[in-house]
Amino acid sequence: MIHISNLSIGYRQHGGDRLVASGIEANIEGGRLTCLIGANGAGKSTLLKTLAAFIPKLGGSIYIKGKEISEYTHKELSRTVGVVLTTKPEGVNMTVSDVVTLGRTPYTGFWGMAGSADKHIVNESMEQVGITPLAARNVSTLSDGERQKMMIAKALAQQTPVIFLDEPTAYLDYPSKVETMLLLMRLSHEAGKTIFMSTHDLELALQTADTLWLMAGDGKISIGTPRELAENGALAAFVERSGITFDKSTLHVTVDKSVIR
């Protein structure tokens, strides 16, 4: 579904580009849940924003459904890729249902009216993430987790074959994290969507991801199933510190409290 070739990501700055990672060669498969993990500052958000064309790539190519991302019109891209970022909408005087309805904009136009089919999709999307009781609430009154769920519902309402999510489980309570991961897993497996998300919830990612991308601080990316990255030592290299061990057979992280003595 997505083919990435010799991709360089980073930021254009006066006095030279700030390169975050380069030479990225990979595919992101449709019908699979792919989780991107890595330390703070490794470049996960930069990669996601580049794939979503929110920031320009510094080099290379990103093909979505065989077409280079730069060749997509804004409208085509908005019908192909849904994006959930971590930025909070400021001072928005809208209800939850209004925001989720914005997910229909690629089909209705910004000033267009949502018809009954659009409203049905909006209601279904809110139902899928469990925020129907919040539909009439003003966005400014939501908790961080409720807002996160609303943004996932908006991406679902957009009905795109590809969804990119930057830390979608960040503010959620534990059961909501699990429910969200299971929802994303179901959407990829059953609806065939291409879902690519970053997360710091390592153990959940290990249990639910079909494919893991592990971004090391040096810009290198290891890609494989959780078991493959356990077997080749990439996961241990990422998590293990004094007092933290990674069991590659059970995929569990253990904390040894005796190290604080």
Ligand SMILES: Nc1ncnc2c1ncn2[C@@H]1O[C@H](COP(=O)(O)OP(=O)(O)OP(=O)(O)O)[C@@H](O)[C@H]1O
């Ligand atoms: N607008 C920017 N201009 C220049 N450098 C930036 C910009 N945004 C981020 N960076 C830098 O790029 C690097 C990668 O940042 P990024 O936000 O992609 O990391 P991340 O893996 O998402 O981190 P986290 O897990 O903390 O969210 C960091 O060194 C960061 O300081």
